[in-house]
Amino acid sequence: MARIVLTGDLARRFAGKDTEIKVAARNVRHLYQLLDELYPGMGEVFASRALAVAIDGDIVADAYLEPLEDDTEVAFLPAIRGG
Amino acid sequence: MRYEVADTVESAASLLAGEAGQSYVLAGGTDLLVQLRAGLVQPDLVVDVKRIDELRTISEADGGYTVGAAVAGAELGEHASIGNVWPGVVEGAELIGSTQVQGRASMGGNLCNASPAADSVPALIAAGATCTIVGPNGKREAAVADIPTGPGQNSLEKGEVLVSLHFPARPANSSDAYLRMIPRTEMDIAIVGAAVNLTLDDDGTCTAATVVLGAVAPTAIEVPEAGAALVGTKVDDAALEAVSAAASAAARPISDKRGTAEYRTKVVGVMAKRAAKIAYDRAANKGGK
Amino acid sequence: MTYEPKDLKVVGTRPVRPDGVDKVTGRANFGADHALPGQLVGKVLRSPYAHARIVSIDTSKAEALAGVKSIIVGEDMQDIAHELSQSGESAIDVHDLSLNVLARGKVLYDGHALAAVAATSAKIADDAIALIDVTYDVLPHVVDVDDAMKPDAPVLHDDMFTKGLEETPTTASNIASRMEMAMGDVEEGFKHADVIIERSYKTKAVHQGYIEPHAVVASFGEDGSAYVWCSSQGHFAVRDLSAKVLGMDSSSIRVIPAEIGGGFGGKTTVYLEPLAIALSKRAGRPVKMTMTRAEVFRATGPTPATSMDVKIGATKDGKIVAADCEFRFHAGAFAGSPVGAACMAGLTPYALENARVVGYDVVSNTCKSGAYRAPGAPNGAFSVESAMDELATELKMDPIELRHINAAEEGTKAIYGPTFKQIGCKDVLVATREHPHYKSNLGPNQGRGIASGFWFNVGGQSNAAINVHEDGTITVVEGSPDIGGTRAAMAMMAAEVLGIDYDRVQVVVADTASIGHTDGTGGSRVTFATGMAVTNAAEDVVTQLRTRAAATMGVDVDDVVWQDGAAIATKGDAGSLSLAEIAATAARTGGIIVGRSSINAKGAGPSFATHICDVEVDPETGYIEILRYTSIQDVGKAIHPSYVEGQMQGGAVQGIGWALNEEYFYNEDGILENPGFLDYRMPVASDLPKIDTVMVEVPNPSHPFGVRGVGEAPLVPPLAAVVNAIEDATGVRMTELPVTPVKMLAALDARKEAAE
């Protein structure tokens, strides 16, 4: 099960506080679906593409098919604009 | 806009005088072309004076110099001797813009453009330079100090052309210096500037001194009190502090994007005393004392 | 892809870049160098007011002018709903973008475009612009970020209700959003602090300052498609954003990238391109538009002005126990400052248990801010690294030691969520401490400062194809505009993988129809992500070469290895075939060999940098001279070290300019008073000493050659490094940038008066 780290505004809005949960997701797309079931409305945030995802510390944009292994750490952060 | 090349001073004057609309002299062009491009001026006529020999030559006679009004800063800097006699005048002119701008910009243009912060003007005034002007009514002489009358305003009449600048022969043990404050090392307009021209006797005592400040009033201003503070001294620390105080006291600057009035008032004193020290050292070395 | 240490022949050397000769002879074609037969000249009418309602625009006189071929005003543009266009790494709201390209209803800043004209000459276009009659109803304006947040501030957008609050407010304000990031318990942490530093800081808007003004030529054809030649950091973004703004299909716009004369983040969006396409469509002729320098300053890209509060507490042995920051960034006239990145990056060089960062994205009547090299991070680092310096002083501790005690390392959890893999933060600090510069002596009125910085770096989408020619040379076709020597880096990586000489490789930056989508040249991503695509494409070529060689030699492909540019049979006496030999017969063994790669690269690997700056402050004038400067950075692996050093040096100098002189100077009417290089004072050659560089190479585990992005981190530390050096020289802590001589002297005199 992947380790999902919810921090910042996403955590405050949906979980009330910083939260770490285990989710049995095959990949990022699957994770988005499962999280939306857990926290209704979160899927919309992901769909707006305002967030990037960090998988084991690596920041990836639009990583639907990125596989999630056991104990993979997944965190969400505001999409970064490079210069 | 019409562009005309004048071959003689007289033809330049008559072209300018004959234009009913706005007419401008094109010397180095480093201010005029910027203003033209930005739409700040809309000339009906531009008269290029760079092909008139009198405006393009430097001559020496009896220890004095005559410098054509359109002589470029780089040409002035390359001259064999004027920089030794009038180092402050030359360094003022050479501070106008970049190497590229130096290839074009002239003291005559800098003077007529009449920016309060013009780098060559304080040293010209401190030097007691005069100039020759030719217009529809003939030739006249004027003190350099009388040319700029306010920001962007000069005392030339319609049709008049500034032909040349004259520097008198100097007594022994004389020298000058110009210093300015800018936030970078190059390419800026002076926040303040100060020129000092002085003469020493054989003992190294200052017998005459002129201090002129830039960018602290609508035009460059001479500060007699600052000059007086040097006369009779060996330009020691006390004299320098007196120069600084007199310069700051005479300043009546504005605040703008380049600096505050408070800053200009303080720092023009610093520039004046440092310029005085440089001028003194130059004069003292010449005198062999 | 993962990093494997290997013997390298090409990577790490310093060859001449493939486009070099064109760039030193004047032959290279930049944005404004392109021309088409029959082209018109396009010009833009811009607002002379900071904030005004557009009552009417009358173009009839301009239209009547002979030589005027087309005019567009805001009403001609279609309305677009708010939507984030994820063109690459940059999220841009296309509704706001459309209004920024051409104002409707209101003008929101000095320089805001509100009409465009195409005519047969520049003179006629200028005259036509002057003939457009606009009636304005001038409104109160606000420039400063703190003023813009006040309840009684003039409101720019009546539909802006602050996002990110517990409850969305019912009255509109200039605060677009609030964000918060936190870890641990900050209040509890401060209880354990022996020393607490609490300060507020401000920075002014600064421009990227690229020397090439924006320029475009657009030609709209009868078939409804458009060709666009322009310089940008991402021609795919130009295509997609222009398509969105104009309601066109992406496939209908083909953007041909020109050489780009600098960008630094400022050329990652569109300004002129949709206007040029629209004008060309109406006129039926190509239209060329170039910005003047004043237009560049008034209407493109600055980085936001900011106002920041930082509170940091530590125990007496230097362990940080809590950090609390509030960052207020003005985004310009439309939402979208990089405050999020600032919140994430400011504290990230440190391993913290208790930390909180609150960010506000605020609009004001200034040019819409754009990305500028590590967007948001230099501002954030200025505040945090200034506070760290004060903390070190209070603790009587060496500033490097303080940073080293608290430095992030492998396993550190960053405030924005993820846990770091192998990073070079500590390595960089150690290299800084050991550098001779750090141990050298200083004279009177001189001081030394250091500061650290972090940047995420991004990966993203890149495409590459490699064509192997019959004579054994190759062409790499890729989609990243070359802003600083990346063609060389691509050629070097391809040559390395293929085992051929660098000069056998040519590199082409292809147009939007000729290679797959590639995200922009930004986020320090090209050498990393496009480099990864090129490496993959080269590996693809190698696979095909091995297969062809195996078939030719009559051995099993598994028994063929690729080594030194040749396929070598490992069994029997089949021998070997070089790339050139295989290429020569490719037509007869299955056709030309083309390698391909399309990736969304991950694992960019963050960069850490620490800079050392020495200054001398003239106590009588406040003039600050930079005496010596050293930039130390974890660069992963330097593919072409000269260009890595160049990034480090250039970033440091931009930071010096930001710290000392550069600023957007607005007058009381909200008009930009210094839209030119004379009074927007960027560093010139004589302002600077040698900029020394130390490349610390901690390979990025996620890249085949260990590459990390290097382009942005160099701009993160300098602001604080300079200010910390000034403090060391004078004892005066400057908290507002830029530290001009005017500000410096005022501070020195204020201290003198206070002491008297």
Added chain:
Amino acid sequence: MSKIHVTTTVNGDPTEFLCEPQETLLDVLRDELQLTGSKEGCASGDCGACSIELDGRLVCSCLVLGAEADGREIETVESIADGEKLHPVQAQILEHGALQCGFCTPGIIVAAKALLDRNPDPTDTEIRYWLAGNLCRCTGYDKIINAVQDAAADLRGEAS
């Protein structure tokens, strides 16, 4: 207003063109003569990207009227290489990687060559002040200074 007919010498070639009275030499070079190596960065003499030599004198071509070129000799960046052979300043800028985007590079090369024509052995400080009117936003100038020094050594016939 009719155009002005100008007869001049550009890069050694006799050249004629027509220009508007207010048109700058930079505009003429780029738009009329298709010599686009000289760049417009500011049009106010502050960036040096349009540097040329006019009668052997380094100037910004944005601060010269096209009409002023009559009877003058103009040298642009396009004339600095001798056919395929790069001038040492060009070669050393490439060797040092002393360019990133390359936009300011033509102006820097024209200016640096003008310096070395006058001063074969400049100090770093002299180079920095000579080039103060050539803005470069990419490099931080360091590599440019080193490249000019090595070019000077090449021109003096020293191995660098």
